[in-house]
Amino acid sequence: MTTSSRELQENESHHPDILLSKHGDDSGIGSTENAKDEYVYIGDGYNLIRRIIFIMTVCSSMFTNQLGLCNSLTTLEIIGESFSVTDPGKLSWTISGYGLTLGTFVLIGGRLGDEFGNKAIFIIGMGWLALTSMMAGASVYSSYPVYILARVLQGLGPALTVPNALAIMGKCFSEGPRNMGFAWFAASAPVGAMAGLLFGPLFAMAWWPWIYWSQALGVAFLFAIAIVAIPNMPVEGEQNKRRTLRETLDRLDLPGGASGVIALVLFNFAWNQSLVTTWHEPYVYVCLILSLLFLAAFFYIELRLARYPVLPVAVLTSDIAFVFGCTAAGWSTFGIWLFYVIRISLNIGGQTPIQLAAWLSPILITGIGTALIVGKIINKVPASFIMLFAMLCYFITSLLMALRPVHSTYWTYFFFATIIATFAMDSSLPAATIIFSNAVPRQYQGMGSSVIMTIVVYSISLGLGFAGTIELQINNGGKTAADLLHGYRGTLWFSVGLTAFGTILALTFLLKDHRRRKLANNEKEEEQTDSTDA
Structure with a gap:
């Protein structure tokens, strides 16, 4: 199977080294016409x-x-x-x-x-x-x-x-x-x-x-x-050259990567360690201050010094800011929801771990189904619309779990919240990847998935740190079941606020994207009218 011109152009923008020669030639990718005839995707032939x-x-x-x-x-x-x-x-x-x-x-x-x-x-x-x-x-x-x-x-x-x-x-x-x-x-x-x-x-x-x-x-x-x-995937072009x-x-x-890693580790450590020692320990807020200093150093290195930045911050746009905000709000909420709903069920509701596994089992069906449906429609439905749908699902799930009476019937709050949560997770990730891909220049396409996954998994951990701080501040020491429940509910209402913020961001981005598409269509119609008149 040969690649079409469209596929080849996409390949060059996303992965300059993804094509393999039919004849084993790894001398480099030539012109579009030659590549069209000589190269195929290796997996397509399996x-x-x-x-x-x-x-x-x-x-x-x-x-x-x-x-x-x-x-x-x-x-x-x-x-x-x-x-x-x-x-x-x-x-x-x-x-x-x-x-x-x-x-x-x-x-x-x-x-x-x-x-x-x-x-x-x-x-x-x-x-x-x-x-x-x-x-x-x-x-x-x-x-x-x-x-x-x-x-x-x-x-x-x-x-x-x-x-x-x-x-x-x-x-x-x-x-x-x-x-x-x-x-x-x-x-x-x-x-x-x-x-x-x-x-x-x-x-x-x-x-x-x-x-x-x-x-x-x-x-x-x-x-x-x-x-x-x-x-084995042979590398092409510049990657094939011997480097010093x-x-x-x-x-x-290395300087950019090291400063970024240290900033992320210190920031997350400060928030999560505060749950153990509280903010009264000097080293906790010292770590927080140091993380901000290393973050500033990271941006300086990436903007001014790095020849091959690990994260090209110079290309970050308002569209990417929307993606980051929605993704962070949604997935930090997922971490809070999963952790604290389980704590409520185990420590207050009296459920067993095996019973909870059964309660959460619908994610197996709805998760797989949602992911495959999104895979089919992702090229037909605007990613901004899918992102708004995901954020609404996150919001509804958080609201249901925050309102759920501890001893309520499973088939009411818990069941529907579990179903809706899978819609959110398995639609937000591909939508975020597509929006990021459309928002950055061609040479930065390959890092899109890594950046989004960084936001996803870091948000889960950091969200737990924020939520834990809220829990400890309002649970009166957690000495009684009522105090524990009050602290747990506080974290769930925090997740409601996060998802409401994410939903507003997603709606704003959808309106912005709709306006941009409308302007593009108007310009196209004007060009067609001008060419007809000529």
């Missing part, structure tokens, strides 16, 4: 079985990402009890620590894949996740800080696999199969979440370390499969 194995292997990165997040959600108290830890602030690090590392290093993981090969970094990420999962289980013989360290290190695995999985998918498939590949990638998220919510408490019933040891065994299997199932050490360091943008 038979059905080979394609299924390949897509499942690549999508396993999102599956294991969500599995690692959700397999600890309903077992926090069980794990904490084995270490004699009951402080909610300390327990929250089980989730926020994982998200902190993941959100901080996703963009770096994508850049490493661009420079050293997406397949290589994907495989390294899987191997790292297997080792750190084994470490998390083995921490039962040590201490709680070692367990939290293992959870923090675990997040680096998906930070390497997720952005490179997206890049691999884009480099191996043409537009049609690629869109459906991305849809299956999104659909693997609820499958992974459901697996974590189900098998986490099941293994905890035997002995909680098996939550992580079983994960380590599964990821080790995926590590071996990935070596065979993912094709100085050139490699310039392209990695």
